[in-house]
Amino acid sequence: xxxxxxxxxxxxxxxxxxxxxxxxxxxxxxxxxxxxxxxxxxxxxxxxxxxxxxxxxxxxxxxxxxxxxxxxxxxxxxxxxxxxxxxxxxxxxxxxxxxxxxxxxxxxxxxxxxxxxxxxxxxxxxxxxxxxxxxxxxxxxxxxxxxxxxxxxxxxxxxxxxxxxxxxxxxxxxxxxxxxxxxxxxxxxxxxxxxxxxxxxxxxxxxxxxxxxxxxxxxxxxxxxxxxxxxxxxxxxxxxxxxxxxxxxxxxxxxxxxxxxxxxxxxxxxxxxxxxxxxxxxxxxxxxxxxxxxxxxxxxxxxxxxxxxxxxxxxxxxxxxxxxxxxxxxxxxxxxxxxxxxxxxxxxxxxxxxxxxxxxxxxxxxxxxxxxxxxxxxxxxxxxxxxxx
Numbered sequence: 247x248x249x250x251x252x253x254x255x256x257x258x259x260x261x262x263x264x265x266x267x268x269x270x271x272x273x274x275x276x277x278x279x280x281x282x283x284x285x286x287x288x289x290x291x292x293x294x295x296x297x298x299x300x301x302x303x304x305x306x307x308x309x310x311x312x313x314x315x316x317x318x319x320x321x322x323x324x325x326x327x328x329x330x331x332x333x334x335x336x337x338x339x340x341x342x343x344x345x346x347x348x349x350x351x352x353x354x355x356x357x358x359x360x361x362x363x364x365x366x367x368x369x370x371x372x373x374x375x376x377x378x379x380x381x382x383x384x385x386x387x388x389x390x391x392x393x394x395x396x397x398x399x400x401x402x403x404x405x406x407x408x409x410x411x412x413x414x415x416x417x418x419x420x421x422x423x424x425x426x427x428x429x430x431x432x433x434x435x436x437x438x439x440x441x442x443x444x445x446x447x448x449x450x451x452x453x454x455x456x457x458x459x460x461x462x463x464x465x466x467x468x469x470x471x472x473x474x475x476x477x478x479x480x481x482x483x484x485x486x487x488x489x490x491x492x493x494x495x496x497x498x499x500x501x502x503x504x505x506x507x508x509x510x511x512x513x514x515x516x517x518x519x520x521x522x523x524x525x526x527x528x529x530x531x532x533x534x535x536x537x538x539x540x541x542x543x544x545x546x547x548x549x550x551x552x553x554x555x556x557x558x559x560x561x562x563x564x565x566x567x568x569x570x571x572x573x574x575x576x577x578x579x580x581x582x583x584x585x586x587x588x589x590x591x592x593x594x595x596x597x598x599x600x601x602x603x604x605x606x607x608x609x610x611x612x613x614x615x616x617x618x619x620x621x622x623x624x625x626x627x628x629x630x631x632x633x634x635x
Contacts, residue, residue, distance in 0.1 A: 265559055268523040268615070271516035272563025272608050277570045278512060280604040282505030284574060284594040286498045289581065292592035293494040296429035297487030299463040300332075301373065304456040304473065307480045310492070312345045312455045319451035321479055325458055330469040332459045334372055339459035341367040344439050346446055347588055348413055350402040359580075361398060362588035363413065364431075365439030373459045377431065382407050382422030387438050393422035395432035397591035401580060405435070413437075414445035430490065433580070433591045457486060497581065513611055516563075520556060520615025549620045556616020557609060564608025568601050 297303075304325060305315040319342075325331065326338040333339065344365035349358035368387045371377055385391035392413075394405045404411055410419050418437065426432050443450050460469055463485070470483040575596035580589050 265523060268516070268519045268559050269563040269566065271512075271519040272560050272611055273567035273570065275509060275512040275516045275611065276564050276567030276604040276608050279505055279509035279607055280568060280596065280600050281571045281574055281594075282501060282508065283600050283603065284571065284596045285579075285592075286501035286505065287597060287600065288595040289501070289590070289592045290491070290494040290498045291595055292428060292590065293430050293490040294487060295427060295490075296431055297485065297490040298374065298376070298459075299485060299487050300460050301486035302458045302460060302466055302469055303484050303486045303489045304458065304481050305454075305484070305489075307482050309482065312343070313347075315454035317342065317453045317456050317481060319453070321481065322453060322456055324476060324479060325456050325473065328458075328469065328472055330460060330465050330472065332461050337369070339369055339372050341370045341373045341457045342439060342453040342455075343367070343370075343457065344442055344448070344454050346414075346442065348435075350398075350404065350411075352401060353403050354401075356403075359402070360588045361402060361435060362433065363392075363435045363437065363442065365442030366436050367439055370436065373457050374426070374431070376429075377424050377426045379422050380425050382420075385421055385437060388441070389438070390416055390418045390441060391421045392418045392435050392437045393424055394420055394436075395434050396423055396425050397432040397578070397580075398435055399423055400578075401433070401589070401591060414442075416445050428593060430590050433589060509607065513607070517611050517615045520559065520611060521619065523559065523615075552620035553613070553616050556620070557612040560608045560612025560615070561605075563611075564605045567608065568604045571596055 304317060304321075305312065306317060309315040322340070322342045326340045331338045331340060346363050346365075347360045348363050350361045351357065352359050371384060379393075380396060382393070385393055392411070394407075399405050405420060407420055407423055410417050412418075424431075424436075439453065440450065443452070458469070460466060466485055473479050473481065473483050574594045577594045578591055579594070580591040
């Protein structure tokens with residue numbers, strides 16, 4: 247015979263002050279955990295969305311980042327002539343690229359931050375068709391012109407359309423603002439790869455990476471086998487999307503680890519709050535429990551009753567904690583990409599999965615905080631409690 251749920255609801259209402267303490271503790275824990283995890287998920291989603299499953303990224307063998315890559319012009323020509331590369335009007339969709347870091351002042355503080363400047367070819371927009379312009383136009387090859395990602399425009403001073411910036415001792419005019427759909431490219435500045443090499447006194451026949459567009463993701467393995475089997479190609483070939491996923495691993499792992507540590511520390515406090523609330527309920531309702539046992543309610547029913555009450559409090563706390571962090575969804579922030587040491591803007595991602603993780607965490611706290619008091623309530627001697635009536 248189960249104890250009516252209405253009894254538990256009335257109990258929570260009568261002890262609303264202690265219940266609120268437990269609810270607030272659980273809500274705070276869930277809110278902080280979900281908020282921290284949304285940072286990690288948002289950063290990873292930003293980098294992963296930078297890659298296309300139909301693109302292959304070629305780097306120098308052993309390189310784990312474009313910053314330390316080196317691909318010669320002869321190797322670029324081999325990639326361009328390789329079977330399996332997508333062609334448009336008979337020309338291969340291959341973009342040899344260079345990457346440098348340049349300081350630009352932040353709008354918020356005025357201090358310099360590292361911005362990734364990417365030198366691309368005229369085929370960059372065909373290789374990455376998800377990039378489109380929201381203002382201005384693409385730069386003219388062979389001219390000192392730059393195009394700026396929308397997040398870089400919002401974050402740094404002096405990058406407005408039509409303005410002129412100093413880069414590597416040369417003046418460059420900003421002629422376009424582009425949107426890459428929330429990827430890491432939105433935090434970059436693009437210009438002509440050949441001119442960028444010249445400005446930074448780099449060898450003109452050396453690029454740091456080559457991006458090749460394939461007809462479909464299914465063609466990747468055959469393309470990789472052809473390139474890596476060529477004795478002239480001392481390179482590594484990865485799916486572009488896999489490369490950016492690896493780029494996010496260090497920071498994502500760090501944030502998730504810190505989030506779990508903070509969450510567990512806060513959870514200990516929240517569990518003690520729940521324990522205090524439920525033990526108080528057991529103490530105050532000892533006579534009621536004894537009376538119900540005398541009326542025929544089994545000990546298991548008492549345990550289930552207190553467990554339901556603890557889970558109810560935890561559930562309310564979990565819902566409130568998740569609701570509190572929902573406004574963070576889509577909020578844009580920036581952080582350092584440890585792989586390139588450049589600043590990357592990303593959006594918080596409060597996804598349904600994270601909401602589920604938060605609610606599961608709340609239920610776990612409810613179970614841990616409610617089980618000992620529930621067992622104690624079921625074990626209380628009936629006769630002792632009834633003598634006090």
